[in-house]
Amino acid sequence: MIPAGSAGEQDESMQIQAYEAIRTGIVYAKYAPGDKLQVKDLCADLGLGRTLVRKSLVRLRQERLVETVPQSGTYVSKIRLEAVGGTRYARESLESQISVEACARLDARSLAELHELLAEGESARDAQDRRAFFDSDNLFHEKLYDIAGKQQVWSWLEFISIDLQRCRWLRVQTEDLDQDAILGQHREIVRVPREEGHGRDAFPRLEPSASSVQRICCCDQALPGLLHCKLRPESAAATDISYMPVFSYY
Missing domain, CATH: 1.20.120 (Four Helix Bundle (Hemerythrin (Met), subunit A))
Structure with missing residues (x-):
């Protein structure tokens, strides 16, 4: 006999699993900033149902990790x-x-x-x-x-x-x-x-250290359009260089 509440607990567990799998994929750039997320592709990739994936995307949208563009689709948010x-x-x-x-x-x-x-x-x-x-x-x-x-x-x-x-x-x-x-x-x-x-x-x-807030150069080939905004010193004339801070927590 299946204990009362087991089905609901299993659904909740699978929902958490779906959410954490997509969230982890975003953190580790499996789904890179700017990537379009297709529900059917996520289902195939994660082996999960469409309802679980859709609910996860709603939660991730609330956390500003994904964004929906009308008549276009759902995309991984760029780094703010x-x-x-x-x-x-x-x-x-x-x-x-x-x-x-x-x-x-x-x-x-x-x-x-x-x-x-x-x-x-x-x-x-x-x-x-x-x-x-x-x-x-x-x-x-x-x-x-x-x-x-x-x-x-x-x-x-x-x-x-x-x-x-x-x-x-x-x-x-x-x-x-x-x-x-x-x-x-x-x-x-x-x-x-x-x-x-x-x-x-x-x-x-x-x-x-004071050096932890210095700026370094990152080629766009390495980080192509991943940031929500780019900081450029006035002396930067090249168009293929973006600037981002060096942090103590790399």
């Missing part, structure tokens, strides 16, 4: 550069304090978990697995919020950080990032001094 900058500012402002609070609450178990995540990042770097490195970096930051007792703050940031995440992944795909520098910040956390008498001020802070 102003949203990227705002979220980067929020994360840099918060994570300096989060790192302090997390270090102050470290115990043997949480320290071991951070070491494990650091090792995963190092393995991904050595294997030149950009997706694994990206995911391990996100998990490391999430763990800091968890240790600090601020998981709700992380959930809020994750919700508003979608354009930042998309931008970071595109940078991972198109640039040679200094992964050693990123891992070096993580090592500063796991090498926290634990001797008796160290107060909260002794714990390391991950302060953003």
